[in-house]
Amino acid sequence: MDQFLITGRSRIAGEVSISGAKNAALPLLAAMILAETPTTLRNVPSLQDVRTLIKLISGMGIDVQKEGNTVTCDTSSIANYFAPYELVKTMRASILVLGPLLARFGEAEVSLPGGCAIGSRPVDQHLKAFAALGAHITVENGYVKAKAPKGGRLIGCEFTFDMVTVGGTENVIIAATLAKGTTVLENCAREPEVVDLANMLVAMGAKISGIGTSIMTIEGVDSLKGCDYSVVADRIETGSYLAGALMTGGDVLTKNTNPNLLHPVLKKFEEMGAIITTGDDWIRAQMHGRPKPVDIRTQPHPGFPTDMQAQLMAVCCLADGTSTIIENIFENRYMHVPELKRLGANIKVDGHTAIIRGVDSFNSAPVMATDLRASMSLVMAAAAAEGQSVIDRIYHIDRGYENVEEKLRGLGVTIERINPNKPHKP
Numbered sequence: 001m002d003q004f005l006i007t008g009r010s011r012i013a014g015e016v017s018i019s020g021a022k023n024a025a026l027p028l029l030a031a032m033i034l035a036e037t038p039t040t041l042r043n044v045p046s047l048q049d050v051r052t053l054i055k056l057i058s059g060m061g062i063d064v065q066k067e068g069n070t071v072t073c074d075t076s077s078i079a080n081y082f083a084p085y086e087l088v089k090t091m092r093a094s095i096l097v098l099g100p101l102l103a104r105f106g107e108a109e110v111s112l113p114g115g116c117a118i119g120s121r122p123v124d125q126h127l128k129a130f131a132a133l134g135a136h137i138t139v140e141n142g143y144v145k146a147k148a149p150k151g152g153r154l155i156g157c158e159f160t161f162d163m164v165t166v167g168g169t170e171n172v173i174i175a176a177t178l179a180k181g182t183t184v185l186e187n188c189a190r191e192p193e194v195v196d197l198a199n200m201l202v203a204m205g206a207k208i209s210g211i212g213t214s215i216m217t218i219e220g221v222d223s224l225k226g227c228d229y230s231v232v233a234d235r236i237e238t239g240s241y242l243a244g245a246l247m248t249g250g251d252v253l254t255k256n257t258n259p260n261l262l263h264p265v266l267k268k269f270e271e272m273g274a275i276i277t278t279g280d281d282w283i284r285a286q287m288h289g290r291p292k293p294v295d296i297r298t299q300p301h302p303g304f305p306t307d308m309q310a311q312l313m314a315v316c317c318l319a320d321g322t323s324t325i326i327e328n329i330f331e332n333r334y335m336h337v338p339e340l341k342r343l344g345a346n347i348k349v350d351g352h353t354a355i356i357r358g359v360d361s362f363n364s365a366p367v368m369a370t371d372l373r374a375s376m377s378l379v380m381a382a383a384a385a386e387g388q389s390v391i392d393r394i395y396h397i398d399r400g401y402e403n404v405e406e407k408l409r410g411l412g413v414t415i416e417r418i419n420p421n422k423p424h425k426p
């Protein structure tokens, strides 16, 4: 199992180009299934999760090709509507193929995604909404079997989500595009990745209003065509690299991004004492001295994103005072805490609340990545620590950060990927 060998202490400074967003690319790839003619998707990040979803869609007989960061998809050869457990269990967002299959072909058999490290992550809202659209849903032997009503088309409806769900909103918007009649969805997620998906669906010929708001109206159409679309920049990758500057008195310029995607994060960075400057497609964070402590509550967009919680906690660990974080989205998203404590952090967790008392510096130590965003918080902490740290199970980071070593090296981090089970190349 690969590990990272990181030698601190580094001042994280330099320029980094931001990739397309993983959490936009995945629903966009699923939505390509809707198109009756070929689609081209650009700025697709080369990540494990993207490779998994492409493999899953190819398994249906669909012709999906990825050349660099461009994916082309031709659905004319589709042969089945099946998503196997072997793939879905490795990438939960695979459930997003359910909506397009059901909408276009009137049937789908998709493995229930398991939970994951950060929570049970049920999909009850997705299934409840599909039923409201007239689908017959059964769950047998760990698979969701869905069938559109007689005639093969979903029927537009009014549906309100019981809680804000990004994947649920995405799956149901996709399904509603081809339903008979109009669908009104309330309590929708407003994340930038949901907006990106809706914008691509409109480019394919869908009729959607209320994009970016919590009430979306989708007027069903008979068919959708392919389009040429580019994935929105990754706001979480952007925030992760900027956080490194705050931890090390650094100076990071992120390019090919968009400051409008992560205002709540930039506001917190400024509260912590960073100098934030922005342009249309770039953001710079300069830091002098220690971060100031802050209080953070994770919330659905436009609140503070849960996917930045672990990275901000690592910054709080070095703050000049006590910070509090309340994680409101997932029930188990503090697994980075014991690992940060191994690096010298002073953190107490009580239910959903973490109290972080700032320390002067991290010390190096061997630690273990537990989930995607936790792994980046450990990388930044190890880079800020004096001495050599080893981070185990870094397959987590490969799921969501494209060319991560190269980008970190470009920011002054001394990092090497090693595998203790393979002889170390001198």
Ligand code: EPZ
Binding pocket: 022, 023, 024, 026, 093, 119, 120, 121, 122, 123, 124, 125, 126, 163, 164, 165, 166, 167, 168, 189, 306, 307, 329, 330, 331, 372, 373, 400
């Ligand atoms: C998406 O996950 C993201 N993943 C997550 O990013 C992100 O943390 C999350 O949204 C919240 O912003 C992708 O987009 C691929 P949810 P998703 O449905 O859609 C509960 C990362 O690190 N819920 O908004 O699965 C759920 O348990 C990942 O990139 C139900 O109860 O998240 C959670 O507590 C991690 N029933 C809350 O809602 C449902 O049917 C929010 O989940 C659906 C969700």
